[in-house]
Amino acid sequence: MIVALVNQTRGAGRTMLAVHLAGELALQGKRVALLDTDGCSGALEWAECRRRNGIPALFETIGIASPDLRCGVWGLHTRFDHVIVDTPAASTAALRAALLAADTVLVPTHPERDAMGRCAATMQLVVEALAVEPAMTASVVLTHAPAGLEIERGTEVTVCGLRLPVAAAVVGERMSFAMSRGTGLLVQEIDFVGPAEVDVRRLVDEVFGRGRTGETG
Ligand SMILES: Nc1ncnc2c1ncn2[C@@H]1O[C@H](COP(=O)(O)OP(=O)(O)OP(=O)(O)O)[C@@H](O)[C@H]1O
Numbered sequence: 395m396i397v398a399l400v401n402q403t404r405g406a407g408r409t410m411l412a413v414h415l416a417g418e419l420a421l422q423g424k425r426v427a428l429l430d431t432d433g434c435s436g437a438l439e440w441a442e443c444r445r446r447n448g449i450p451a452l453f454e455t456i457g458i459a460s461p462d463l464r465c466g467v468w469g470l471h472t473r474f475d476h477v478i479v480d481t482p483a484a485s486t487a488a489l490r491a492a493l494l495a496a497d498t499v500l501v502p503t504h505p506e507r508d509a510m511g512r513c514a515a516t517m518q519l520v521v522e523a524l525a526v527e528p529a530m531t532a533s534v535v536l537t538h539a540p541a542g543l544e545i546e547r548g549t550e551v552t553v554c555g556l557r558l559p560v561a562a563a564v565v566g567e568r569m570s571f572a573m574s575r576g577t578g579l580l581v582q583e584i585d586f587v588g589p590a591e592v593d594v595r596r597l598v599d600e601v602f603g604r605g606r607t608g609e610t611g
């Protein structure tokens with residue numbers, strides 16, 4: 395499965411989600427590649443921080459230019475069970491490239507109304523992509539969520555008349571994600587069975603369909 399994290403807003407949580415989806419799948423025994431089309435503040439930076447701290451990689455992290463993404467993904471299909479794509483905020487070209495390559499698109503966003511409003515341009519492109527590629531799926535993922543926020547399965551969000559489903563799995567505002575950025579550790583390694591890990595596992599279950607002991611791919 396090819397999953398792309400997209401949002402043209404800076405600091406939405408794309409990289410942390412990309413890294414943790416890849417990490418959780420790898421911990422489940424899957425062969426995972428994490429592609430970074432950002433280059434500035436993306437997954438490669440996190441992987442380099444992990445390497446500098448002497449922590450073994452759990453999955454392969456590969457920098458790739460957006461124009462090469464679609465072909466690059468096809469080339470990886472046989473070697474990996476899952477490919478996760480981290481994208482930059484500023485580039486519409488990178489967003490379009492990710493939409494062309496992905497089976498599933500996740501739009502991470504802070505849950506506040508203003509932050510959701512800033513997703514409108516991204517959602518416009520996602521909705522257009524869904525119209526021409528009905529097999530693709532897309533959903534908004536709430537990150538930095540306040541304690542106690544619960545989303546029922548089947549909930550949709552409407553921004554500027556554009557509608558997308560919202561993942562029931564919400565990622566809370568957790569200190570361990572901030573620590574992950576500075577250390578190259580996963581939250582699963584910082585706080586085993588802590589709330590951040592539970593959030594990640596729920597999201598993986600929802601997006602990839604099965605739990606840690608089940609079969610994916
Ligand atoms: N659920 C969370 N709880 C607390 N901090 C978080 C959470 N998710 C991400 N962060 C922190 O917020 C910051 C932005 O997250 P991240 O780098 O994943 O966003 P991004 O969308 O990739 O940003 P950029 O536009 O810089 O590429 C980082 O410092 C990260 O550690």
Ligand SMILES: [Mg+2]
Pocket residue numbers: 408409410432435436437481
């Ligand atoms: Mg990033």
